[in-house]
Amino acid sequence: MLGVFYSMIVVPGPASPNLAKRISQETGIKLAKVHYKTFPDGESYFRIEDDLKGEEVVVVQSCSPPQDKRLVELLLMVDACKDLGAERVIAVVPYFPYARQDKRFLPGEPISVNTVIKSIESAGADEVITFDIHEVHIMERFSVPAHNLTAMRLLAKHVKSLDLESPFVLAPDQGAMRLAKPFAEVLETDCDFFIKHRDRVTGEIETKEKELSVEGRDAILVDDIISTGGTMAKAAQILKKLGARRIVAACTHPILCGNALQRMRDAGIEEIIGTDSIEGPYSKVSLAPEVASFLSKVAE
């Protein structure tokens, strides 16, 4: 693969060192030598050792919690790469921050994702790659080419290797059906969804019960994000009531904040499978093959 990538370099961000390394290994693209630190007052520092003149630079930085810091680091990296002479900068931002605030839900709110898009573009990103963004229509708001890749095939392949009993795929809300469908296709099984309502002020979730033939079967709950774990937990409680055997939760972005893990375990979820969009103990599947295959098309 190296031939097509001869003028590319991967710059790892502090949030995504392992993903960046895997992309480099998968493609043969050189991995840049970088240094980052946080000053005592909290400000971020970044330095790159490599010469970027005329290079096509792939900056890899997920903007998972702490999102604001990760975003500033990303902006510093993109701006520095451009300023140091990069020909083009592709920003790989697996977890795109503030995507859940894609509209004004209540009067007076900002449309936060628009602010983030504008900042990344004005820092100098020529192209943006993200994964399973919360709402696909957000991609139309970019002025530069922007691509929403999916982790669903990779996650489903991993789940397929788990030897599950008559697996059944469930989207914990209607929006997640676009992810559950391709997931179920890989497993060659059926899928369905629950209806969920979230109170905009309290954040409380309500999931409607539904008749499903899951008795004695293993259920896989599929979503883009697991944040507080509330969505997954509510769905799992219903599945348990319906007699599901084992419950697995799979997602692209395992944020898992607060007591998400405990909440999900208490609801009967036995296994959590996420990707290296958020590097940690639940990033069991790497996004690198999807990024590599995308970059090979860009480089041709």
Ligand code: R5P
């Ligand atoms: C919302 O619609 C998303 O797709 C997820 O279902 C949601 O963000 C998960 O959040 P939590 O884990 O806090 O319920």
